Every structure is written in structure tokens, then in C-alpha cells.
Amino acid sequence: MPEILIVGAGPAGLTMALELARHGKRCRIIDKLPEPLPFCRAIGITPRTLEVWEDMGVVRDMIEAGIWFTGLHAITPDGAKDMVEDLSDLPYATFGLPQYSTEEILTHHLSRRGIEIERGAAITSLTQTDGKVLVTIEHADGSKEEAEYRYVVGCDGAHSFVRRAVGIAFEGEGFPFDFMLGDVEIDWDLPRGKALFSIRPKPGEAPDMFVAIPLPEPNRYRVSMKAPPELAAPDKGTDHGIQSERPAPGIEHLQAVADDLLPEETILSDMRWSSIFRISMRIASHYRKGNVFLAGDAAHIHPPTGGQGMNTGIQDAYNLAWKMALDDPSLLDTYEAERRPVGVDVLERTVAASKGMERTVKKDRLADTQMLIRYAPNNWIVDDLPGTNGPLPGERAPDCMGLRQQGVHFPQRLHELLRSTAFVVLIDARQPGKLDEVVEDFSSFGWPPGSLRIVAVVGPDAELSSPYHVQVVRDDEGTFAKTYLCGDASEYLIRPDGYIGWRGKDWHDSPLFQNSPK
Numbered sequence: 001m002p003e004i005l006i007v008g009a010g011p012a013g014l015t016m017a018l019e020l021a022r023h024g025k026r027c028r029i030i031d032k033l034p035e036p037l038p039f040c041r042a043i044g045i046t047p048r049t050l051e052v053w054e055d056m057g058v059v060r061d062m063i064e065a066g067i068w069f070t071g072l073h074a075i076t077p078d079g080a081k082d083m084v085e086d087l088s089d090l091p092y093a094t095f096g097l098p099q100y101s102t103e104e105i106l107t108h109h110l111s112r113r114g115i116e117i118e119r120g121a122a123i124t125s126l127t128q129t130d131g132k133v134l135v136t137i138e139h140a141d142g143s144k145e146e147a148e149y150r151y152v153v154g155c156d157g158a159h160s161f162v163r164r165a166v167g168i169a170f171e172g173e174g175f176p177f178d179f180m181l182g183d184v185e186i187d188w189d190l191p192r193g194k195a196l197f198s199i200r201p202k203p204g205e206a207p208d209m210f211v212a213i214p215l216p217e218p219n220r221y222r223v224s225m226k227a228p229p230e231l232a233a234p235d236k237g238t239d240h241g242i243q244s245e246r247p248a249p250g251i252e253h254l255q256a257v258a259d260d261l262l263p264e265e266t267i268l269s270d271m272r273w274s275s276i277f278r279i280s281m282r283i284a285s286h287y288r289k290g291n292v293f294l295a296g297d298a299a300h301i302h303p304p305t306g307g308q309g310m311n312t313g314i315q316d317a318y319n320l321a322w323k324m325a326l327d328d329p330s331l332l333d334t335y336e337a338e339r340r341p342v343g344v345d346v347l348e349r350t351v352a353a354s355k356g357m358e359r360t361v362k363k364d365r366l367a368d369t370q371m372l373i374r375y376a377p378n379n380w381i382v383d384d385l386p387g388t389n390g391p392l393p394g395e396r397a398p399d400c401m402g403l404r405q406q407g408v409h410f411p412q413r414l415h416e417l418l419r420s421t422a423f424v425v426l427i428d429a430r431q432p433g434k435l436d437e438v439v440e441d442f443s444s445f446g447w448p449p450g451s452l453r454i455v456a457v458v459g460p461d462a463e464l465s466s467p468y469h470v471q472v473v474r475d476d477e478g479t480f481a482k483t484y485l486c487g488d489a490s491e492y493l494i495r496p497d498g499y500i501g502w503r504g505k506d507w508h509d510s511p512l513f514q515n516s517p518k
């Protein structure tokens with residue numbers, strides 16, 4: 001019997017299960033629904049999630065199934081304009097993939113690792129005692145099962161049973177009106193990959209709006225807008241997400257908003273599905289209680305503006321899974337410390353943007369790409385050279401191009417070399433004799449086998465070699481030196497989630513290395 005139960009097979013739960021499996025830990029994953037939801041909720045995929053998917057080994061499948069976003073056609077009372085965000089300085093652009101495809105691909109990869117989702121299985125009770133979590137699971141045939149786990153991860157969405165069972169507060173509020181969502185074909189000449197946004201402010205109330213986000217199939221869009229008064233039912237349904245139990249809007253409701261807000265006659269047709277949805281803004285007061293953890297919408301919900309929700313949930317799970325696989329108490333303590341501030345920031349930014357206050361909130365060009373997410377110092381984020389230049393512990397390790405390795409006849413990226421489930425020590429080995437020293441040293445270091453790798457970077461003039469235990473790469477284009485060796489640090493520890501855990505001059509002196517995962 002696996003020691004870890006994941007409740008919920010949405011994007012957060014699937015990522016958690018797949019990442020645990022990649023890090024060598026089996027889990028059980030259950031979902032109360034007999035089938036996944038057919039609705040396209042999330043579609044916007046951030047550049048950082050694409051990097052995470054690259055590390056997980058699923059990015060190719062995702063890219064083949066989706067669509068690259070090429071810009072936005074914005075219509076306001078001041079006129080129409082086209083906006084394009086230039087992200088060419090990042091490894092990936094902004095991408096579109098319907099949530100059902102994301103879930104299908106993650107499920108497929110999970111299945112390849114021999115893990116199947118148990119559907120029609122709902123958690124209905126949860127208590128903790130003596131470091132164990134006792135749960136009741138009710139199956140679709142009415143049978144009840146009692147089970148015991150070391151860890152339970154609540155990835156069970158906005159109305160999380162797990163969160164309520166452990167008594168974690170979920171403070172916040174909801175928007176006082178309903179929205180509609182639909183998947184339709186649109187007859188217009190908007191270029192492929194471009195989104196459209198039409199807005200008309202209404203003094204004293206929420207603006208009227210029509211948003212069309214391109215889906216991968218030609219001329220298909222996911223459209224969203226405010227629901228008309230005849231479909232609003234404030235006393236019915238739940239306060240967040242798809243209201244699948246309420247009557248769905250007809251295509252005539254969506255068409256009426258398009259007729260009102262688009263400058264030219266535009267026909268919507270062939271509606272595949274539609275739904276009412278609601279939005280609330282809430283954050284869990286804690287992401288952990290004892291051996292129970294929360295990830296994804298169970299921990300944070302907010303407006304879909306900027307396409308942050310699912311991406312944040314996927315990155316919660318990506319942050320937690322390797323720590324849980326190593327089962328080290330000091331590492332597990334960093335989960336809430338690192339991820340809750342990210343949830344708070346997303347909540348603040350999406351709420352401000354939805355309420356039209358963007359101009360009062362300082363927004364970095366790259367904020368919505370999630371590449372700038374930075375973790376504060378903790379036991380596993382240590383800077384031995386504070387105040388000096390170069391990438392900082394707590395930041396995503398920047399990528400570098402043009403690295404050469406013996407026997408590999410093409411240039412490689414640093415991220416390709418880092419990809420594994422281990423920590424990596426990056427060492428500047430440009431000085432004569434330094435590489436020999438590194439090779440000699442390695443065996444003196446007491447981490448568990450396979451949990452630590454060494455990558456030594458030599459200068460463009462060095463001979464390439466491949467000594468036992470150490471990967472040697474040659475910095476042919478000087479990109480590593482420019483990016484990593486522009487300050488005093490000559491050594492970096494990169495964590496399995498691609499974040500810098502430590503920097504300094506000699507890893508032997510750092511207390512972090514004495515604390516190898518237990």
C-alpha cells in the first residue's frame with residue numbers, strides 16, 4: 001500500500017502523482033468524479049510551467065496538442081489596438097492548451113508509470129493521530145473503506161474537503177455576479193493564435209466584456225463574459241468555478257453579448273459546451289497541517305485574469321513532490337514558506353487586474369510568465385555571499401546555451417544538463433588544477449547515493465574529459481561565465497526544482513551541505 005494519498009485528479013493532483021513517481025515514490029490518487037470534466041477552464045500556460053513540463057518529460061506532448069498565443073486584439077471605447085508581448089528573451093512564449101488536454105496528457109504519462117486514477121472515490125472523513133492520517137473513502141458502489149497514510153495531499157479544488165477536515169481557514173470574498181463560458185466556432189478573420197478582448201466600462205458596476213481565447217482547432221474559441229440577469233442566480237450553486245449543476249447558457253445568450261460588444265457582425269456557432277461560472281478570491285491560512293498538505297485551488301482561488309490559477313497549482317505540486325519523496329522534515333517545512341507567498345501575490349495581482357486597478361499596482365512585464373517567482377531564504381535557500389552580483393539563491397536557475405560535453409556533438413543548454421531528480425552542484429572549474437580537485441573531492445561527501453550530482457564547467461580552451469562521477473562541460477560561448485560567474489560566487493547548488501539553493505565559494509564550508517536530506 002503506498003504511503004501517500006492524493007485527493008483530486010485535477011492538474012495539481014496529477015502533477016503531484018507524476019512527480020512523486022518520477023522521484024521514485026508511489027502514491028494512490030483518487031477522484032470523486034466518474035469522468036474528468038469536459039469544460040475548458042484553464043487554457044493559458046505560462047513559460048515557467050513549460051519549463052516545469054520540460055523537466056517532467058511531458059512538454060513535447062503538450063506543445064503538439066496546443067497553440068502558441070500570438071497577441072491580443074483589444075477593443076475599448078477609445079478604439080481598437082493590437083498588442084503583442086515580446087517574450088523572445090525567455091525560453092518559451094505563452095502557450096494555450098485546454099485544461100482537459102493538460103489533464104489527459106498528464107493522466108497518460110501517469111498511466112505509463114503504472115499509476116491509474118481511482119475514479120468515483122471520494123474522501124469523506126480525515127483525522128490525524130501519531131503522525132498518521134486516517135481517512136474514509138466512499139466508492140461509487142456505496143462501499144466505504146478505511147485507510148491509513150503517512151501523508152495526504154489535498155488537491156481537491158476550491159471546495160476542498162481535506163482543507164475543511166483539518167480546519168484550515170479560507171478567508172476571502174466572491175464577485176457578486178455570475179459569468180458565462182462557452183466553446184464555439186467564430187466566423188472572423190482574426191489571425192490564428194490571437195485573442196480578442198472587448199470591454200465597455202459601466203460607472204458604478206462591473207464593466208461589460210467579451211473575451212475570446214483561441215483553442216487549438218481552427219476558428220475555435222473559448223469565450224467568456226458576464227451572465228445576463230435572467231441567468232444569474234446568486235443564491236444557487238457554489239461560490240467559485242464552473243456551475244455545472246445549473247442550467248447552461250444557450251448560444252443565443254453568448255451571441256447577444258457578441259452583438260452588443262463587437263464592432264462588426266460576428267456569428268458564433270457550433271457550441272460544444274457552455275456553463276455559468278463564479279469567481280471568488282481566497283487563500284488558505286496554511287498550506288500544511290501535520291502530515292496533510294494542500295496544493296492548487298484547495299489552497300488559493302482567484303480571478304482567471306492572466307491565466308495564473310492552474311499554473312500556480314502545478315508549480316505548488318512540483319515544489320512539494322520532490323520534498324515529499326525525500327521525506328525530510330526540514331525540506332517539507334519549506335513548502336508552505338515558499339509557496340504561500342506565491343499564492344498571496346497571485347491573489348493580489350489578479351484581483352487588482354480584475355477590478356481595473358492595474359495602473360496602481362506595479363506590474364513587471366514578466367510577472368504573469370511566473371519566471372520571476374523567488375523564494376525567501378530558509379534552511380534550503382542559503383546565500384554565502386549576500387550583497388554580491390549574480391543569480392541569487394531562491395531564484396530559478398537561469399539557463400545557458402552552447403555548453404559542450406565530451407562525446408556529444410552538439411551544443412547543450414544548462415537546463416538539459418540539470419534535468420534529473422538530484423541536487424546539482426555547479427562548479428567553476430576554469431582554474432588549472434580545479435577539475436582534478438573536484439574529482440578527488442567527490443567521494444568524501446556523504447549524501448545518499450544518487451541525490452547529488454556535480455557539473456564542473458571548464459573554460460573554452462580546456463580539453464574535454466569525462467571523469468567518473470563528475471559531468472564536465474565546456475563553456476564554449478562564455479554564456480555560463482557571463483550568467484553565473486559575474487559576481488563573487490564560483491559554486492552553486494541547484495535544487496531538483498531548478499531553483500538555486502545555495503551559492504558561495506566552497507561547498508564544503510556551507511552548513512547546507514552538512515544537512516544532506518535524511
Ligand SMILES: Cc1cc2nc3c(=O)[nH]c(=O)nc-3n(C[C@H](O)[C@H](O)[C@H](O)COP(=O)(O)OP(=O)(O)OC[C@H]3O[C@@H](n4cnc5c(N)ncnc54)[C@H](O)[C@@H]3O)c2cc1C
Pocket residue numbers: 007008009010011012013030031032033040041042043044045099121122123124155156157158160161181224241242277295296297298304306307308309310311312313
Ligand atoms: C473560466 C476559468 C478560466 C480559467 N483559466 C485559467 C487559465 O487560463 N490558466 C490557469 O492557470 N488557470 C485558469 N483557471 C483556473 C484553473 O481552472 C484552476 O486553477 C485549476 O482547475 C485548479 O486545479 P486543481 O487541480 O487545483 O483543482 P480542480 O481542477 O478543481 O481539481 C480538483 C479535483 O478534486 C476532485 N475532488 C473534489 N473533492 C473531492 C473529494 N472529496 N474526494 C475526491 N476527489 C475530490 C474533483 O472532482 C476534481 O477533479 C481558470 C478557471 C476558470 C473557472
